[in-house]
Amino acid sequence: MYMKLKFIFLLIALLNLNALTGWTQNSTVQSIVEKVELDSLTFFVKQLSGEEKVFINGVADTIYSRHIDQDGNEKAFQFIKQKLFSYGHEIDSQQFSTNGKNLFGIKTGTVFPDRKLIIGAHYDNRPAINIAPGADDNASGAAAVIEAARIFSRYDFPFTIVFAFWDEEEQGLIGSKAYTSFAAANGDSIIGYINLDMLGWDGNEDFVADLHTRPIAGSIQLAEKASEVNSRYSVGLNLNFVNPGIGATDHAAFWSNGFTAIGINEEYSNDFNPFYHSPADSLGQFNLQFYEKCTKLAIATLAECALDRNLVLSAKEQPFAKEMFKVYPNPVGHYLTIKKVTQGLNEYEVKVYNEMGQFIQMSSSNENININVSSYPTGTYILRISSIKGHPLETKTWIKL
Ligand SMILES: [Zn+2]
Incomplete structure (x- = not known):
């Protein structure tokens, strides 16, 4: 691998393509990674999980549960929407069932506006009761995507970046399936998707995070890129490659429709959060250092891809x-x-x-x-x-x- 990288660098130097590649733009990715703030992340988690107030249309309110049958589900949608808007992103949404709504913040690319990189997390949760913080599952992922939206708003990228928030994941990936099947039928150019679902739990403090991938489109390459990013920017996670990755979260909807996708999350197999889907799933259970590292890995991987004009990951990009x-x-x-x-x-x-x-x-x-x-x-x-x-x-x- 090292030899291969050296060879690529040599080629780039010869052809004077420095400005065209992600490889030489490490300083921008580095500056993006450094902007990840644990205080900012945990504040978003508190707001999404009922520990802190939110302001919706200027009125103070509290999100006690984001379950689809609770009014906090719509409040969470509105809260995140206002956050995305405040960062200057274009807003879009997709209603796919009576109460089901996906939300999108969009930052249009400067060179390839119709080619999208997507980072996403589901914002709905469990259990189906009126106090259900769902801090790890999945305020942690949703807050990381809000943090990405906050930081990416200060930069320009050749590709369009979409910050996606899925609804009704807990009912069987209904929101992400609706999005991806429409995108596939429409011939959308999605060059890569990064899914975040449960980033806060590291009970044995081994800093092991899962990287879920499958041999579909460029998903293996994207996982390899994330792994390179983990070492290049000293993120400090121990990555556990899961191939074939699990089907029980939103990245699977992308695979089903032939798109490039990976999932970054806590170690599902050996160190699963015992408070999962219970009213005790709160920020207090998080390993904050682990949570920050998972967020940094996701944001750095997205930035690395977004700045590489020659990026080709997906088979859908090469008919x-x-x-x-x-x-x-x-x-x-x-x-x-x-x-x-x-x-x-x-x-x-x-x-x-x-x-x-x-x-x-x-x-x-x-x-x-x-x-x-x-x-x-x-x-x-x-x-x-x-x-x-x-x-x-x-x-x-x-x-x-
Ligand atoms: Zn989840």
Whole structure:
């Protein structure tokens, strides 16, 4: 692995692609990780689990339970929505049953706005009574996603980031299934999903966290990335790879629909929270250091992916194993040719961006495309090829002499 990394670094140095890769942007990821605040995280957990007041439309209130049959479920939705709004994110929601509503904060990407990285957690809980704090399951995950939304609001990313809050997970992943089946039917470009469900319990203090993955789309690669992130940023968790990952939480809905996904959570198999689904599931039971580390791992993995313009994890991102287009010559002096390799492809469009991610020009055709780049300044450029409906097909990097 070390040799492989060195080789990639050498290539990057030769091609002067520094600004295009995540590998050299460690300082940004590092600064994002350093912004994770345990005080902020635990305050959100307290608010979601009834230990602290929340303000909803300016009125003080308390969320005593987030179970689907309790009014705290809707209060939690409103509370999180206001948080996302206060960080400047676009808000969206999806009503999928009488009382079931998923919530989304969206930060639109600067280069690839229709390609999404998603971090998510379910906000509903158990037991089905009027005082059910559900601090570990799953205020811990929901608070970590709010913390990600808080920190990511201060940066720009090439990809769109979605902060997702699922409802009715406890009834059988109903919210996340509704979202992913719609996304699959719609041809959405989801390049990776990170699920957070129970991050607070480490009863034996061994700092072991689970990393759930399956051999579906790029899920194994995403888990490997999380593992690299754990060492590169000295997060300090002992990661337990679970493959095939469990089906009992929201990452499974992504796998079922062929999307890249991982789950980060406390060790389900050997060190399970004994207060799970009971009225005693409170912040007082947390191992706070462990909780902070799990949150840092999730946020750093998301940041690492979000800053890597050449990121390709998901098989859904590569509908054909072979390349569909040839772009030549590279480097180029005057005319750049985009040649279709795949037969039967209809009209497609190409968009050119400079190294800073600024849009330069676009063309579309159902034949080959020639672009006159004589007047382009010397440097590295990105060519984004998509179907006429905007579905991404391929991304190429090339150099203007
Ligand atoms: Zn849960």
